[in-house]
Amino acid sequence: MKAPYAGDLVPNEVVTAQFLVLVKEIRQKKTGEPYLSLHLADRTGEIEAKMWDNVPEVMHTFERDDFVKVKGLLQVYQNRSQFTIHRLRRLQEHEVDLADYFPCSERDASEMWAELQAIIAGLGNPNLRELLQLVFSDAALAEMYRMAPAAKNIHHACRGGLIEHVLSLCALAKLTASHYKEIDLDLVLAGAILHDIGKVNELSYARSFGYSADGQLLGHIILGLRLLNGAFEKLPAFPHKLRTLLEHLIISHHGELEFGSPKVPAFPEALLLHHLDNLDSKMEAMRSAFKRDRHIEGEFTGWIGPLERILLRKERYLQEPAPAVSEPSPVTVTVAVESEVRTPVSAPENRHAEQREKPPLQPTPQQERKPETKPVLNTIFGEKLRAVLGPRKQ
Numbered sequence: 001m002k003a004p005y006a007g008d009l010v011p012n013e014v015v016t017a018q019f020l021v022l023v024k025e026i027r028q029k030k031t032g033e034p035y036l037s038l039h040l041a042d043r044t045g046e047i048e049a050k051m052w053d054n055v056p057e058v059m060h061t062f063e064r065d066d067f068v069k070v071k072g073l074l075q076v077y078q079n080r081s082q083f084t085i086h087r088l089r090r091l092q093e094h095e096v097d098l099a100d101y102f103p104c105s106e107r108d109a110s111e112m113w114a115e116l117q118a119i120i121a122g123l124g125n126p127n128l129r130e131l132l133q134l135v136f137s138d139a140a141l142a143e144m145y146r147m148a149p150a151a152k153n154i155h156h157a158c159r160g161g162l163i164e165h166v167l168s169l170c171a172l173a174k175l176t177a178s179h180y181k182e183i184d185l186d187l188v189l190a191g192a193i194l195h196d197i198g199k200v201n202e203l204s205y206a207r208s209f210g211y212s213a214d215g216q217l218l219g220h221i222i223l224g225l226r227l228l229n230g231a232f233e234k235l236p237a238f239p240h241k242l243r244t245l246l247e248h249l250i251i252s253h254h255g256e257l258e259f260g261s262p263k264v265p266a267f268p269e270a271l272l273l274h275h276l277d278n279l280d281s282k283m284e285a286m287r288s289a290f291k292r293d294r295h296i297e298g299e300f301t302g303w304i305g306p307l308e309r310i311l312l313r314k315e316r317y318l319q320e321p322a323p324a325v326s327e328p329s330p331v332t333v334t335v336a337v338e339s340e341v342r343t344p345v346s347a348p349e350n351r352h353a354e355q356r357e358k359p360p361l362q363p364t365p366q367q368e369r370k371p372e373t374k375p376v377l378n379t380i381f382g383e384k385l386r387a388v389l390g391p392r393k394q
Contacts, residue, residue, distance in 0.1 A: 006041065006044050009047065015074075016071045018095075019040035020042065021066050022209075023039035050085065067093075069089050079302045103157070105161055116166065120136070123186045128187070128189075132193060145162065148161070162200070173273075183272060194250060195249060199220045202218075221251055246352070249269065251267075252274065281359070298313075304373075369382075
């Protein structure tokens with residue numbers, strides 16, 4: 001068994017470890033010398049790596065999807081974890097155990113499959129139940145469905161990720177359908193199970209995750225409809241309108257045209273499936289982001305591309321000590337009377353002293369004799385008004 005895993009690495013500690021190469025890019029420094037930019041992974045996660053020195057010796061000895069043994073250390077650079085490689089060599093197939101390198105769902109695969117079968121068996125609609133049982137009676141399809149990731153890298157990007165995502169949607173559907181009484185739960189459950197079934201052919205996941213040629217050209221929605229069409233041909237008595245509703249659930253589950261759905265959700269079950277799918281994928285993307293950036297200090301993560309934001313680490317935020325509150329210092333006021341500056345005293349004392357020593361203001365004789373003046377209108381309108389009214393009486 002390999003050790004350490006990507007999830008065990010700690011910053012500033014030199015280690016020797018083995019990984020699967022997910023991404024390999026040969027780039028140039030400002031000096032023109034090459035360096036390697038890699039994404040390495042094992043079953044516990046993925047790390048970004050750079051190799052700066054002695055690159056010409058190794059850069060053509062391995063490719064993407066190869067296994068490599070590296071020596072280096074993990075560092076936090078620009079608020080992102082980065083593994084700096086000092087040495088690298090390609091591993092032979094006999095040196096690796098494939099089970100150590102592929103990220104897998106944390107849930108047990110056989111347990112998830114049994115849960116899915118129970119959900120299908122529990123459907124009250126006999127047509128939907130028969131359809132799903134027929135779909136998964138294909139042993140090859142069932143095996144791919146158990147193994148496939150739900151996405152290449154955004155959410156549930158691991159072996160078994162698809163079925164884990166589907167079971168999460170089924171649980172959410174049961175919760176929300178109990179609140180929205182008009183919802184046909186069987187229809188939502190069938191839509192949840194089938195909405196991403198095309199991903200078994202869209203994605204390639206023999207080693208690193210990528211897209212098949214059909215996946216690139218058609219996408220999982222079209223591929224999913226293809227799979228279902230074969231099942232419908234074996235069920236000629238399947239209600240046509242129910243088939244249309246089920247197909248609409250699949251083609252509208254992305255919610256918006258700009259997100260890849262040929263149609264937007266047009267009835268309650270379709271709208272609910274879209275929002276549950278979006279909710280589950282976003283929550284899993286957040287969980288993965290926190291796990292991936294766990295070595296970064298501070299209350300916030302780095303920029304999370306799939307979510308288009310930085311994230312607050314709530315636990316760290318709540319644990320931050322509150323700023324110390326010092327005793328307020330007395331407020332001092334300087335009082336001047338007849339050009340004499342008094343010694344500053346605290347505000348309460350100063351208030352009483354001012355009341356005690358400062359005499360009330362009395363009008364002077366000149367102020368008593370000064371007649372009350374009225375504002376003089378110096379505008380053009382004022383001059384015209386005086387011409388009409390005559391001189392102002394004193």
